[in-house]
Amino acid sequence: MRDALVAAAFRLFLERGYEQTTVDDIVALAGVGRRSFFRYFPSKEDVVFPDHERCLADMTAFLAASGGEHEPVRRVCDAARLVLLMYAENPSFSVQRYRLTKKVPGLRAYELSVVWRYERALAEYLRGRFHDRPGGDLQADVIAAAVVAAHNNALRSWLRSDGQGDASATVDHALAYVQSAFGAPLATPAPTARPAFPALPSSPAAPGEEPQEDVVVVVSRRGAPLWRVVQEIETAFGRD
Amino acid sequence: MRDALVAAAFRLFLERGYEQTTVDDIVALAGVGRRSFFRYFPSKEDVVFPDHERCLADMTAFLAASGGEHEPVRRVCDAARLVLLMYAENPSFSVQRYRLTKKVPGLRAYELSVVWRYERALAEYLRGRFHDRPGGDLQADVIAAAVVAAHNNALRSWLRSDGQGDASATVDHALAYVQSAFGAPLATPAPTARPAFPALPSSPAAPGEEPQEDVVVVVSRRGAPLWRVVQEIETAFGRD
Numbered sequence: 001m002r003d004a005l006v007a008a009a010f011r012l013f014l015e016r017g018y019e020q021t022t023v024d025d026i027v028a029l030a031g032v033g034r035r036s037f038f039r040y041f042p043s044k045e046d047v048v049f050p051d052h053e054r055c056l057a058d059m060t061a062f063l064a065a066s067g068g069e070h071e072p073v074r075r076v077c078d079a080a081r082l083v084l085l086m087y088a089e090n091p092s093f094s095v096q097r098y099r100l101t102k103k104v105p106g107l108r109a110y111e112l113s114v115v116w117r118y119e120r121a122l123a124e125y126l127r128g129r130f131h132d133r134p135g136g137d138l139q140a141d142v143i144a145a146a147v148v149a150a151h152n153n154a155l156r157s158w159l160r161s162d163g164q165g166d167a168s169a170t171v172d173h174a175l176a177y178v179q180s181a182f183g184a185p186l187a188t189p190a191p192t193a194r195p196a197f198p199a200l201p202s203s204p205a206a207p208g209e210e211p212q213e214d215v216v217v218v219v220s221r222r223g224a225p226l227w228r229v230v231q232e233i234e235t236a237f238g239r240d
Numbered sequence: 241m242r243d244a245l246v247a248a249a250f251r252l253f254l255e256r257g258y259e260q261t262t263v264d265d266i267v268a269l270a271g272v273g274r275r276s277f278f279r280y281f282p283s284k285e286d287v288v289f290p291d292h293e294r295c296l297a298d299m300t301a302f303l304a305a306s307g308g309e310h311e312p313v314r315r316v317c318d319a320a321r322l323v324l325l326m327y328a329e330n331p332s333f334s335v336q337r338y339r340l341t342k343k344v345p346g347l348r349a350y351e352l353s354v355v356w357r358y359e360r361a362l363a364e365y366l367r368g369r370f371h372d373r374p375g376g377d378l379q380a381d382v383i384a385a386a387v388v389a390a391h392n393n394a395l396r397s398w399l400r401s402d403g404q405g406d407a408s409a410t411v412d413h414a415l416a417y418v419q420s421a422f423g424a425p426l427a428t429p430a431p432t433a434r435p436a437f438p439a440l441p442s443s444p445a446a447p448g449e450e451p452q453e454d455v456v457v458v459v460s461r462r463g464a465p466l467w468r469v470v471q472e473i474e475t476a477f478g479r480d
Contacts, residue, residue, distance in 0.1 A: 112352045138414050141393045142386045142421075149385030153378045174378050181382075181421045 002040045002050070004030045009047045010096060018048075018104045045110040048097060052114050055086045056121065063125040072129040073143060073182050076122045077175040080151040083118060084171045087155060091163030098159040119148045143182050150174040242280045242290070244270045249287045250336060258288075258344045285350040288337060292354045295326045296361065303365040312369040313383060313422050316362045317415040320391040323358060324411045327395060331403030338399040359388045383422050390414035 008030035012021040023044055027037050041047045059079050066075050087094040101107045123144035130136030154174035158167040248270035252261040263284055267277050281287045299319050306315050327334040341347040363384035370376030394414035398407040 109349055109353055112356055113349055116352055135413075135417065138390065138393045138417055142389045142414075142418060145385040145389030146382045149382045150378065153381045173375075174382075177375065177378055178382060 001030075001032060001036060005032070005037055005040060006047055006050050009044075010093070013048075013100055014096065018100060018107065045107060048100065048107055049110065049114060051086050055083055056114075056117055058082055059118065059121050063121065066125070072126055073147075073179055076126060076144060076147050077179060079122060079125070080118070080147050080175065081168075081171060083151060084155060084167055087159075088167045095159055095163045098156075115148060115152065119144050122147055139182075143178070146178045146182065147175065150178045241270075241272060241276060245272065245277055245280060246287055246290050249284075250333070253288075253340055254336065258340060258347065285347060288340065288347055289350065289354060291326050295323055296354075296357055298322055299358065299361050303361065306365070312366055313387075313419055316366060316384065316387050317419060319362060319365070320358075320387050320415065321408075321411060323391060324395060324407055327399075328403075328407045335399055335403045338396075355388060355392065359384050362387055379422075383418070386418045386422065387415065390418045 005026060009021070009026045012025050012029060016025075021044075023034060023037055026044075026047070027034050030037075037047075041050070059082050062079050062082060063075070101111055123140045126140030126143055127137050130140050133139065151171060151174060154171040155167070158165060158170050245266060249261070249266045252265055252269060256265075261284075263274060263277055266284075266287070267274050270277075277287075281290070299322050302319050302322060303315070341351055363380045366380030366383055367377050370380050373379065391411060391414065394411040395407070398405060398410050
């Protein structure tokens with residue numbers, strides 16, 4: 001019945017327009033009563049985005065199931081991919097909805113509030129993981145926003161292509177940019193290591209010294225854009 | 241008259257609550273007619289955020305007046321500071337509105353749409369500046385979102401402190417984090433320079449070779465969090 005209501009709603013939205021379609025029209029076409037509609041959907045907006053609540057719940061559960069072994073930035077990128085999977089499950093429906101949302105300001109506002117809830121879910125998780133970092137809340141909010149923006153940039157580009165092309169590859173590429181900016185520290189923590197500058201390549205530990213870990217040396221011209229340097233560090237760290 | 245309407249509206253919102261106050265109540269208290277209200281404000285929501293349109297226009301003009309000499313990431317950070325200035329002009333009004341917005345879902349939705357418009361203004365500017373970069377649109381969207389998230393993290397923290405403390409310093413600190421992640425390439429372009437890895441420190445150019453620019457060498461333990469490495473590069477590049 002839920003699927004029948006969504007199908008009826010979209011048929012009418014496309015035929016008559018969103019604003020011109022009432023809940024009564026939808027239930028009449030689906031052959032059910034108004035109460036059935038409101039059992040599934042609190043409002044007409046909600047029938048346009050029938051799967052976001054489930055996806056938000058999935059994302060929250062996914063993040064709650066994370067452990068200390070998961071690198072936090074990578075983990076929120078993986079959480080964002082759940083949204084992509086929802087869209088990619090049904091490309092033609094997603095493309096129809098994208099076109100509809102672009103035309104109806106009320107739906108655009110609804111979508112912004114949904115996006116905000118995803119972003120808060122990611123930020124809350126990161127705040128927990130960063131709670132002992134100075135400025136951890138700030139970093140959590142910024143990284144969550146960057147992940148959502150990258151995901152949505154890729155998602156919109158896929159939707160604009162009418163759902164053609166490889167959605168996953170597009171999103172992976174976008175999220176890799178965020179990871180290159182905010183990094184993904186490897187499992188070995190180095191809580192007090194602050195790289196000296198200028199510094200020399202590491203040498204074997206002298207007796208009585210702590211053994212040195214591998215070092216990475218990046219040489220760049222001063223004028224090189226920072227993102228290129230970061231990309232290079234990523235490659236060096238094997239973080240692709 | 242505009243200020244009188246805002247003052248009357250806020251007095252009633254605080255006394256009776258936002259939902260319980262009508263436009264008729266506001267105009268009665270201000271001693272003007274309904275038409276005067278709607279000449280200044282399209283809706284009741286708009287009277288809660290009376291300065292955002294002006295601020296958006298200021299931001300757009302500020303970005304439009306930018307030239308090639310302005311480093312793009314720094315420029316969008318400066319543009320975001322215009323929003324802070326608007327809030328800091330009238331701390332007690334800003335704090336009242338913050339409390340009101342937190343309580344009323346409709347105002348929260350309105351605020352999200354305003355934030356989205358600021359973010360788009362920043363992103364459009366960056367897209368223009370990055371139009372010849374591969375992935376420039378993606379980078380523009382991500383950086384704009386990060387700037388807005390950092391700004392809002394600092395702004396909310398200032399509002400939660402009841403407008404006490406140094407708003408500018410808080411926002412500067414937050415925006416510095418974004419700049420450390422996305423950097424600010426210096427004026428010297430190095431369009432084809434891709435640092436080799438592993439690489440040796442630069443040596444003076446041999447005859448017939450292109451002269452080498454300054455190089456920066458960063459040595460880091462493999463386990464160091466990437467943001468620390470980036471911070472180090474920032475420092476080395478003198479980008480604070």
